[in-house]
Amino acid sequence: xxxxxxxxxxxxxxxxxxxxxxxxxxxxxxxxxERSGGMPIMxxxxxxxxxxxFASTLLDDATLSNLLWxxxxxxxxxxxxxxxxxxxxxxxxxxxAVLACGLYRYDPHRHxxxxxxxxxxxxxxxxxxxxxxxxxxxxxxxxxxRMHDIAPSQREPFASASAGAIVENVYLFCAGARLVVAAxxxxxxxxxxxxMHLPHxxxxxxxxxxxxxxxxxxxxxx
Numbered sequence: 001x002x003x004x005x006x007x008x009x010x011x012x013x014x015x016x017x018x019x020x021x022x023x024x025x026x027x028x029x030x031x032x033x034e035r036s037g038g039m040p041i042m043x044x045x046x047x048x049x050x051x052x053x054f055a056s057t058l059l060d061d062a063t064l065s066n067l068l069w070x071x072x073x074x075x076x077x078x079x080x081x082x083x084x085x086x087x088x089x090x091x092x093x094x095x096x097a098v099l100a101c102g103l104y105r106y107d108p109h110r111h112x113x114x115x116x117x118x119x120x121x122x123x124x125x126x127x128x129x130x131x132x133x134x135x136x137x138x139x140x141x142x143x144x145x146r147m148h149d150i151a152p153s154q155r156e157p158f159a160s161a162s163a164g165a166i167v168e169n170v171y172l173f174c175a176g177a178r179l180v181v182a183a184x185x186x187x188x189x190x191x192x193x194x195x196m197h198l199p200h201x202x203x204x205x206x207x208x209x210x211x212x213x214x215x216x217x218x219x220x221x222x
Contacts, residue, residue, distance in 0.1 A: 015123035015132070015188075017195055024102035024118035030111050031062055033069035039176035048171050051180035054134035054211040063177060064097075064136070065111070067210065070173040071095055071138070072166050074108050082108065084169050086162040092146045092155075093162045093205070096196065098122050098137040103196060117197060124192050125207045126184045134211040139192070140166055145201045156203070163205040170208055183208045 039047075059067070069075075072084045072095050086092060095106040097113055098121050104113035125137040142159035150158055167183045174181040184207045192204050 015127070018120040018123065020102050020118055020120050021100040024115055026115050028061075028104060028113040030065035030068065030113065033066045033073060033111065034062075035069075035075070041172070044172045044175040047175035049175075050182045051213065052128065052130055052182050053214040054130050054180060054209060055214040055216070056133050056135060057212045058100075058135045059179075059211070063179070066177070067136075067170065067173055067179075068095065068097070068106050068113075069108075069111065071170050072106070072108060073111065080109070084162065084165040086165075087147075087158045088149055090146050090149075092143050092159050093166060094141045094143060094202075095166065096139040096141060098125055098139055100135070117195070119195070121192070121195055124188065124195055126187045126209070128182075128184070130182070131184075131207075131209055134209045136210045138170065138208045138210065139196070139204050140206045140208070141196070141198060141202050142205050143199075143202045145199075156205075159203075160205050167206060167208055170210065174210060179210055180213045181208060181210050 070083055072082050072093065074080055075083050082091060096116065097104045097106060100120050100122070102118045103116040103121050105116050107114055122134070122137050123132040125131050125139055131137055140163040142156065142163065144155045144159065147155045147158065171181055171183070187204060187207050189204045193202070198204070
């Protein structure tokens with residue numbers, strides 16, 4: 001346990017905001033998501049796993065679009081229903097995409113990414129080394145101010161359950177798209193919240209890294 005604490009402290013000290021790579025556009029317009037086809041769901045369950053070896057190869061726009069829609073997109077336009085459940089349909093979880101070109105918030109209504117901060121914050125999304133260079137770190141932020149009908153003591157547990165549903169959506173999408181993924185709850189929420197400019201009633205609940213498998217040393221994905 002002491003070794004893990006020292007390891008976490010060292011990685012935390014290394015993590016810091018970095019200048020963006022490329023252009024930090026005010027908005028990233030995403031292509032329409034594909035809502036049919038793909039791997040059969042039972043095969044996706046069989047392939048679902050956590051991997052901690054990521055190549056730096058960027059995700060293309062179509063893959064990013066499908067991934068974000070699968071995570072928490074709108075699948076029933078008339079009433080704004082989502083691909084992931086939330087208590088009382090409060091949809092208190094915002095999905096942030098942490099990219100080399102900046103921090104973006106996913107807007108499920110417009111299906112686009114809006115720039116939050118023009119800084120590369122990937123290194124702050126967790127203590128593991130792979131978070132710094134993987135192409136995408138997702139951060140799930142609970143806006144507790146949307147949960148007026150929930151007792152204050154129950155808001156974070158309910159929000160964590162909602163975030164967990166989104167995490168599993170991403171796992172299954174990645175299994176079907178043959179991407180690698182790792183969900184993480186070990187993150188410095190206070191430092192990340194400051195750098196993300198989150199309001200006081202919002203908290204980063206979970207993070208999740210997505211990318212391609214690193215084959216640089218000849219190893220194969222298991």
